Amino acid sequence: MWGLSATLGNLTEARHALLGDSFGDSVEISADLKKPLIIETLIPKEIDRFPWSGHIGTQLAKQVADEIEKANVTLLFTNTRSQTEIWFQELLARRPRWKDKLAMHHGSLDRGERDFAENGLRDGSLKCVVATSSLDLGVDFSPVDQVIQIGSPKGIARLLQRAGRAGHQPGSISRIIGVPTHALELVEFAAARDAGLARKVESRTPLRKPLDLLVQHLVTCAIGVPFKADEMRREIESTHAFAGLTDVEWEWALGFISNGGKALSSYPNYRKAHIVDGRYTVDDKRLIQQHRLSIGTISADPAVSIKFANGHTLGTVEESFITKIRPGSSLVFAGRRLTLVRFHQRTATVKPAVKKDKGQIAIWGGNKMPLSTELSHAIVLRLRGQGPPAREMEAVAPILEIQKRWSRLPDDESLLVEYNRSREGEHLFFYPFAGRLVHEGLATLVSY
Known part of the structure; x- marks a missing residue:
């Protein structure tokens, strides 16, 4: 057995x-083979006019188009489908001549589009x-000589x-250009x-x-080939995840698939497995x-197919x-401006839009990516003034100086709390510097 990771x-x-x-x-x-890697960042020409928040980043679209022009083939990554x-x-608006390039x-596009x-x-x-x-992951496109990342990558890996993805061949240099969507992403x-x-x-x-x-695995096994409890436990404990499984935990799992455990014993649907000839089945x-x-099911909003009247499928929203x-309104999906003809039985029939209006761009639900621990540590070091000189830090310095003058820069060694009053009332701002998920949990506890 082989396991590979880069x-x-x-x-x-x-x-x-x-x-x-x-x-x-x-x-x-x-192997300690360090491939040549160039990581650059597009710097806004006027930092005082650059947004302090947001995630789209189209303010730098002209500079991005210029960088794409210089390269042969560019792979431009974003963090969301929208x-x-x-x-x-x-x-396309900046370079109409690239229409066919x-x-x-x-993931929501039809297989043919991908x-x-x-x-x-x-x-x-393609350009x-x-x-x-x-x-x-898992792709090899040798002609790609440049990668552009829109917004923070949120993690080093x-x-x-x-x-x-750029320079994906021996001896070539991998080059990636970061495009900040707001000023503080320069630090990131x-x-x-x-x-x-x-x-x-x-x-x-x-x-x-x-x-x-x-418990899901035990039910799956019992459906396939009925098992003996002691044999199944030995197999399960041979894995890394369940090494050291206690008697209490094992008995709880068997009880859960047999009668739902203490909490769900009154519900017949949870009485799935029973013993026949000493085997759970x-x-x-x-x-x-x-x-x-239900195996492999991921809970999500129901998907609707987007199709032309001739049956050609573009993907799902x-x-x-x-x-x-x-019906009659415009939307943007799969790089096309479309008009909705009708929506019936989980299928949206569309046609090419003839109006000049922009149309509503397709959106999908999802979670916002938190910063990884390694990237958070690296940001703290930069905010402390450590690290070699960087154009990004020079550009964002005026904004950081304002924060220093009015308060101080947050870090991971102390808890910064800011207080102010406005017409809406009194406000407290906490900077735990522990990541989005921890912050959301703390905010819920504080509000409670």
């Missing part, structure tokens, strides 16, 4: 997770492809992974370069004893069907978006 900071722990109790017979091979749609339209790639973009990158026939993380790009060049890549700690996954056809249909568009 962007993991904890390879030994990953090897444990992959091999379980077979770890002792394995070998770890690592941002991909917006940047595709922005580049631009393409788009994200194949067109991938083939164009592979044979070098630029605007993409999300759908082109992050992601930055290096995307940079590696400077910090990301520091950590990236130092190869301080994030570790991914494997989960230990995820009991929700265990599931023989209720309805429960078996429900379980199989969320139902919550398309229901807000009235």
Whole structure:
């Protein structure tokens, strides 16, 4: 068995997770081959006019188009599907002659649309492809000589992974250009370069004893081949995740799949497995069907197919978006300006728009990406004034100086709390510097 990774900071722990109790017979091979890497940032010409917040970044569209012009083939990464749609339209407006040289790639596009973009990158026939993380991994496009990252990459591994899409051949240089969407992202790009060049890549700690996954696995096994409890436990404890599983935890898992445990024992649907001839088995056809249909399911807003009247499919959008568009109104999807003809039975029929109005750009629900721990540490060092001279820090210095003058710069060694009054009342601002997810949790507790 082989396990390969170019962007993991904890390879030994990953090897444990992959091999379980077979770890002792394995070998770890690592080569300290540092590929030449250039990480640059587009600097706004007038920092005092550049936004202090936001995530789209089209203020720098002219400079981005100029950089694309200089290269042969560019892969432009965004962090969201909507941002991909917006940047595709922005580049097309800046360079109409690129109409047949631009393409788009994200997970909601039809397979044919994505194949067109991938083939164009592979044979070098496209000037630029605007993409999300759908082109992050497992692809090799040798003609790509430049990568552009719109907005903060939020993590060092992601930055290096995307940079590696350029110069993807021996002896070539990987070049990535960061495009800040607001002023403070200049600090993030400077910090990301520091950590990236130092190869301080994030570790991914494997989960230990995820009991929700265990009970799902036990039900799946019982549906396939009925099992004996002691044999199944030995197999499960041979894995890294469940090594050291206690008797209490094991008995709880068996009880849960048999009668729902203490909390759900009154609900018949949770009495899935029972013992026949000393083996746990599931023989209720309805429960078996429900379980199989739910395997791999990710809860999301219902998807609606976008099709032309001739049956050609462009991709899917969320139902919550398309229901807000009235027939006859315009929308932007898959790089096209479209008019909605009708919405019926989870299918939206469209036609090319003839009006000049911009139309509503497709949006999708999702979570905002927090900064990784490694990138957060690198940002703190930059805010303390550490690191080599950087154009990004020179550009953002006037804004940081305002914060210093009015208050102070936040860091991870102290808790900055700011207080002020406005017409709306009194306000407290906390800067824990622990990341978005921690901040949201703390905000909920404080408000409670």
